[in-house]
Amino acid sequence: xxxxxxxxxxxxxxxxxxxxxxxxxxxxxxxxxxxxxxxxxxxxxxxxxxxxxxxxxxxxxxxxxxxxxxxxxxxxxxxxxxxxxxxxxxxxxxxxxxxxxxxxxxxxxxxxxxxxxxxxxxxxxxxxxxxxxxxxxxxxxxxxxxxxxxxxxxxxxxxxxxxxxxxxxxxxxxxxxxxxxxxxxxxxxxxxxxxxxxxxxxxxxxxxxxxxxxxxxxxxxxxxxxxxxxxxxxxxxxxxxxxxxxxxxxxxxxxxxxxxxxxxxxxxxxxxxxxxxxxxxxxxxxxxxxxxxxxxxxxxxxxxxxxxxxxxxxxxxxxxxxxxxxxxxxxxxxxxx
Amino acid sequence: xxxxxxxxxxxxxxxxxxxxxxxxxxxxxxxxxxxxxxxxxxxxxxxxxxxxxxxxxxxxxxxxxxxxxxxxxxxxxxxxxxxxxxxxxxxxxxxxxxxxxxxxxxxxxxxxxxxxxxxxxxxxxxxxxxxxxxxxxxxxxxxxxxxxxxxxxxxxxxxxxxxxxxxxxxxxxxxxxxxxxxxxxxxxxxxxxxxxxxxxxxxxxxxxxxxxxxxxxxxxxxxxxxxxxxxxxxxxxxxxxxxxxxxxxxxxxxxxxxxxxxxxxxxxxxxxxxxxxxxxxxxxxxxxxxxxxxxxxxxxxxxxxxxxxxxxxxxxxxxxxxxxxxxxxxxxxxxxx
DNA sequence: GTGAAAGCGCTAACAA
DNA sequence: TTGTTAGCGCTTTCAC
Numbered sequence: 001x002x003x004x005x006x007x008x009x010x011x012x013x014x015x016x017x018x019x020x021x022x023x024x025x026x027x028x029x030x031x032x033x034x035x036x037x038x039x040x041x042x043x044x045x046x047x048x049x050x051x052x053x054x055x056x057x058x059x060x061x062x063x064x065x066x067x068x069x070x071x072x073x074x075x076x077x078x079x080x081x082x083x084x085x086x087x088x089x090x091x092x093x094x095x096x097x098x099x100x101x102x103x104x105x106x107x108x109x110x111x112x113x114x115x116x117x118x119x120x121x122x123x124x125x126x127x128x129x130x131x132x133x134x135x136x137x138x139x140x141x142x143x144x145x146x147x148x149x150x151x152x153x154x155x156x157x158x159x160x161x162x163x164x165x166x167x168x169x170x171x172x173x174x175x176x177x178x179x180x181x182x183x184x185x186x187x188x189x190x191x192x193x194x195x196x197x198x199x200x201x202x203x204x205x206x207x208x209x210x211x212x213x214x215x216x217x218x219x220x221x222x223x224x225x226x227x228x229x230x231x232x233x234x235x236x237x238x239x240x241x242x243x244x245x246x247x248x249x250x251x252x253x254x255x256x257x258x259x260x261x262x263x264x265x266x267x268x269x270x271x272x273x274x275x276x277x278x279x280x281x282x283x284x285x286x287x288x289x290x291x292x293x294x295x296x297x298x299x300x301x302x303x304x305x306x307x308x309x310x311x312x313x314x315x316x317x318x319x320x321x322x323x324x325x326x327x328x329x330x331x332x333x334x335x336x337x
Numbered sequence: 338x339x340x341x342x343x344x345x346x347x348x349x350x351x352x353x354x355x356x357x358x359x360x361x362x363x364x365x366x367x368x369x370x371x372x373x374x375x376x377x378x379x380x381x382x383x384x385x386x387x388x389x390x391x392x393x394x395x396x397x398x399x400x401x402x403x404x405x406x407x408x409x410x411x412x413x414x415x416x417x418x419x420x421x422x423x424x425x426x427x428x429x430x431x432x433x434x435x436x437x438x439x440x441x442x443x444x445x446x447x448x449x450x451x452x453x454x455x456x457x458x459x460x461x462x463x464x465x466x467x468x469x470x471x472x473x474x475x476x477x478x479x480x481x482x483x484x485x486x487x488x489x490x491x492x493x494x495x496x497x498x499x500x501x502x503x504x505x506x507x508x509x510x511x512x513x514x515x516x517x518x519x520x521x522x523x524x525x526x527x528x529x530x531x532x533x534x535x536x537x538x539x540x541x542x543x544x545x546x547x548x549x550x551x552x553x554x555x556x557x558x559x560x561x562x563x564x565x566x567x568x569x570x571x572x573x574x575x576x577x578x579x580x581x582x583x584x585x586x587x588x589x590x591x592x593x594x595x596x597x598x599x600x601x602x603x604x605x606x607x608x609x610x611x612x613x614x615x616x617x618x619x620x621x622x623x624x625x626x627x628x629x630x631x632x633x634x635x636x637x638x639x640x641x642x643x644x645x646x647x648x649x650x651x652x653x654x655x656x657x658x659x660x661x662x663x664x665x666x667x668x669x670x671x672x673x674x
Numbered sequence: 675g676t677g678a679a680a681g682c683g684c685t686a687a688c689a690a
Numbered sequence: 691t692t693g694t695t696a697g698c699g700c701t702t703t704c705a706c
Contacts, residue, residue, distance in 0.1 A: 010699060023677055027702090035675050039676085054457065055457075055699050055700070056458045056459065057699075059699080061395055061682045062702085076422075077423070083414065085413075089438055098407075098458055099437065100437060101436050113430055117430065117435050120392075121394075145345075221619045278585075278615065278616070282585065282588075348684065357692075358692070358693045358694080361692055361693070369685090372691055376691080391683085395682075397698090398698045398699065399684060400685080401698085679702100681703105684697105685697090685698090687695085687697100689692100689693080690692085
């Protein structure tokens with residue numbers, strides 16, 4: 001441990017201390033070249049005791065590899081990018097790769113500035129992420145000379161794209177409701193313009209049949225309330241389960257049902273989507289919901305840019321990553337087998 | 338616009354194209370040295386048409402300045418770091434500075450890895466941020482040779498530290514309630530162990546007097562419910578206003594009051610803290626609350642590391658940044674003057 | 675097995 | 691006004 005924090009120690013200092021040339025020192029430290037084991041360990045010991053840290057800039061200049069990647073996102077405040085970022089960071093830090101955070105706020109000019117900055121800094125690759133899997137970032141990354149991976153945002157045809165599997169996740173939800181004996185299931189979800197809304201509805205219909213009821217509205221608690229009002233105003237059977245397009249709607253639904261004197265999950269099971277902790281856990285009863293595993297998606301994105309950066313071949317196309325059911329109390333049923 | 342994305346263009350190519358030496362090219366592009374305006378613009382034109390982008394690595398190697406900073410945070414999923422990061426990024430991108438995102442999850446080993454990686458990459462400075470202003474990150478940054486700014490986390494005595502002004506924010510809240518004619522104000526807040534809880538209570542007492550009632554619990558909606566139950570179970574006067582320690586508690590309080598048939602804000606005014614959109618806006622009625630201006634705090638942190646990195650002197654000590662009252666409907670009253 | 679020398683892309687003295 | 695030269699800190703042939 002070098003206590004003196006005067007000047008940064010360079011490989012020259014290590015070489016001096018070990019009584020070798022800097023060439024030998026370099027080879028010793030990088031486990032390349034050939035030399036006696038004794039020399040190698042002597043150099044390493046010297047480096048160690050001097051607290052030598054190679055200058056990544058100098059290294060990058062030669063190796064054309066900076067061990068940095070850029071993470072572009074337009075979901076600055078959102079709940080989607082955050083776990084995704086954590087996953088990316090977690091995956092890459094183990095490989096000595098650092099992540100540039102670039103929030104672009106849907107602003108093309110800002111996006112360009114960030115991309116240019118990344119390019120100047122010679123990032124080894126870029127991960128583009130967003131808040132909707134059916135929207136593109138306001139910048140064209142397809143002509144860059146470095147690898148790009150799209151995560152939770154739409155990418156070009158021949159790109160490597162990672163999204164969560166809305167269909168599979170919704171199937172989990174629906175099947176869970178069926179396993180619990182629910183049959184009159186209604187789907188209360190977001191605006192039809194979202195691709196994921198379509199996917200989730202498709203899964204709903206696959207289980208419930210073509211005559212199931214899908215209600216579109218906003219992604220809000222208010223819409224959950226309103227949907228319940230409409231459902232219970234109709235004549236005929238009321239549902240015994242409601243599959244909601246997200247946790248906010250689900251919370252609105254649960255609150256509305258309780259206000260009507262209905263028991264959740266006794267009278268009606270409610271299931272959400274997103275597993276947004278703050279919403280799902282605060283609902284009374286806490287929401288059973290579908291988690292999109294965004295952190296894992298982030299890890300995978302990290303893994304893939306890294307592979308690409310190392311010149312490995314990666315099959316282009318859209319990869320759908322599985323969602324996972326998180327069982328709490330709003331559907332009844334115990335821990336999932 | 339160079340369409341051919343074959344090889345990166347270097348300053349050598351620009352010099353060739355402009356018919357000058359690389360030294361002249363360098364000076365022309367950096368607006369240093371002296372030469373005819375004609376030469377300078379000729380070089381710039383050549384650079385432009387070739388799509389020249391200087392290699393930041395090479396530059397960094399000489400200038401000892403990488404135009405990167407590291408942002409350390411242990412609040413990976415949290416609502417605090419996110420706007421803060423956005424502010425930092427926004428502030429720095431204008432200066433050509435990129436931000437390394439490092440989420441350390443309260444793990445000392447992970448923190449060290451990240452810090453080492455940043456040091457290797459020669460960041461110009463580090464911003465340390467967290468989720469509590471009275472807790473330190475699990476890593477010692479005080480002995481580094483580069484500037485460190487602490488934002489929304491506790492730092493050493495002689496460091497530059499940025500926090501939001503809980504006292505001032507709470508004063509805003511309390512005064513707003515008084516302006517609306519409320520006098521029997523109760524403070525329902527989080528655990529006493531939080532420094533910000535103490536600060537907010539201090540402001541509460543400054544307005545309400547020493548005999549005001551402060552109720553400590555968890556930062557949850559459930560605690561909001563419970564607090565209301567307790568308050569209305571007491572004999573004697575019930576409050577006409579409740580100042581809550583955060584928005585979640587406030588939401589619990591509002592819901593509990595409504596469930597008791599009380600009108601908010603007609604019978605009781607409720608005010609929150611944090612302005613956590615998802616909670617504040619979904620509450621019925623939407624919460625009037627205190628915003629900590631974390632994005633601005635992030636910007637200021639960016640400004641300060643940058644100043645420090647440029648060798649400018651910055652007065653050490655704790656800087657408290659003002660909060661801002663966000664008026665919605667839970668207190669009554671109109672737009673603030 | 676080890677070291678001298680060239681060079682990554684750029685900037686900055688110093689000459690011319 | 692412009693160009694030559696010497697590095698920044700490191701890796702990597704290629705001699706010895």
